[in-house]
Amino acid sequence: MKPVAIIGGGITGLTTAYQFHKKKIPFHLYESGSRLGGVIETVERDGYLAECGPNTLLETSSEITRLIEGLNLTERRCYADPEMKNRFITRNGRPVSIPLSPIAFFTSSFFSVYTKWRLMIEPFLGRYSGDKEESLADFVKRRLGNEFLDYAINPLVGGVYAGNPEELSVKHGFPKLYALEQKYGSLIRGQINGTRERKRKGTVSKQDVKMMTFDKGLQVLIDAIANRIKEHTDNSTTISRLESDPDGWELFSSTTKESIPRKHSAVLLTAPAFTMAKMEIGTSGDTPLKELSEITYPPVSSVALGFRREDVGHSLNGFGVLNPEKENLNTLGTIFSSSLFPNRAPEGHVLLTSYMGGSRSPDLALKPENEKIDLLLNDLKKLLHVSGKPTFINIRDYEKAIPQYVIGYDRFKNRMDQVEKQQPGLFIAGNCRNGISLSDSIMSGYSSADRIEKSLNETNILKPTGV
Ligand SMILES: Cc1cc2nc3c(=O)[nH]c(=O)nc-3n(C[C@H](O)[C@H](O)[C@H](O)COP(=O)(O)OP(=O)(O)OC[C@H]3O[C@@H](n4cnc5c(N)ncnc54)[C@H](O)[C@@H]3O)c2cc1C
Secondary structure, three states, rough: OOEEEOOOOOOOHHHHHHHHHHHHHOOOEEOOOOOOOOOOOOOEEEEEEEEOOOOOOOOOOOOHHHHHHOOOOOHHHHOOOOOEEEEEEEOEEEEOOOOHHHHHHHHOOOHHHHHHHHHHHHOOOOOOOOOOOOOOHHHHHHHHHHHHHHHHHHHHHHHHHHOOOOOOOHHHHHHHHHHHHHHHHHHHHHHHHHHHHHHOOOOHHHOOOOOOEEEEHHHHHHHHHHHHHHEEEOOOOEEEEEEOOEEEEEEEEOOOOOOOOOOOOOEOOOOOOHHHHEEEEOOOOOOOOHHHHOOOOOOEEEEEEEEEEEEEOOOOOEEEEOOOOOHHOOOEEEOHHHOOOOOOOOOOEEEEEEEOOOOOOOOOOOOOOHHHHHEEEEEHHHHHHHHOOOOOEEEEOOOOOOOOOEEEHHHHHHHHHHHHHHHOOOEOOOOOOOOHHHHHHHHHHHHHHHHHHHHHOOOOOOOOOOO
């Protein structure tokens, strides 16, 4: 049987490949870079262990747990230190621990009396009645007010999406939030009903889901899958053209300028949208996904700095600090990496991972490294009372980091649906289609494996002959 071609060796493509490996469905994975993992990469140097891209994975579903167990990684999984629950948001130039429970919300002085009142009346506000798609900012202002937008949602969206709530679509970027209003008419009522439903079903809410990594960082997950599929992987192979005929799919590599010397039963695209946009699909040289080039991916710099413990005045007793746009700082936020997970810094030292740029200030991410470090140190001095020079520096620039699910994202999703329909045997997955988090990407990899297996069964390709 011809293998399924998986294009892109980030976590989406790797998850699908691992599913096929387990089910003994032939596949071949093509990755343009010299290594697998996509935006995931862990660096170990001078006693520090730093993530270049994502830092944490949320174990949101039993499939993720099964993936870890199947790869024999259970013992190597590290959950975030439960003592480090504090989450800081900068307010008036200093990090303030935000209230995380309803009682703390009403008793703390983080939000004004007006915002507390806004929260109390939220269950009595009706559903959105307008006919225009709403931005996240408009949705939050309407239901919870401006202060909640500026000091809760704006920093959160900067930290998760490197995005701007005025541009992001609540429907596409935050489907669960959108669904709460649609289903219950209120976020608070939805929250209460959701808690009841989860108790009944024995599931946990996203806030209670455990945050994790591995003893040697997220790279452990990549290496574990990569080792199992290495005979079916070609690195340094950029696929630029796909052609199908009754005999299967032929792939062309722009790296070797030649066709790949095997035919494929189906193709899964998991490359970023801006790459899929350039792919020629079919014999006429058409690029049917070209519209995807309009999906914005703002640049982000991820900067991990190590310090001697005595050079950092803050207690670092929490997850990290997020910076609202109103605070006019250079960074989107900083994760207290060595507080969250063990073995991130040598004895007597700490590791802080900060992000710069995003939709809020793309120019900052594009500055030369030394300027970025100076700007970051200014923030860290103000917020965490850092003095002294860093003992470790690791910078990774993502020129196009995270796809932004902005207002009107429907048209990109519709285009992907349409191209799949027009090209039987072609499947599209990844963080521009199924959500941007690592857990979304893993689930996208799982569901792609299921969809492709089903389609191969329907076309009798997987059915044993002569039965
Ligand atoms: C800086 C940063 C921090 C993040 N932090 C977090 C976090 O803490 N937690 C979280 O849940 N999520 C986080 N995310 C998001 C999450 O990491 C990504 O959405 C997810 O890893 C995307 O995986 P993917 O496989 O879909 O795409 P990618 O990782 O982008 O992989 C796509 C792969 O396709 C390859 N490719 C491209 N073109 C071709 C071609 N023509 N032929 C062959 N191969 C090709 C690329 O080289 C790449 O390896 C972060 C993202 C970034 C950038």
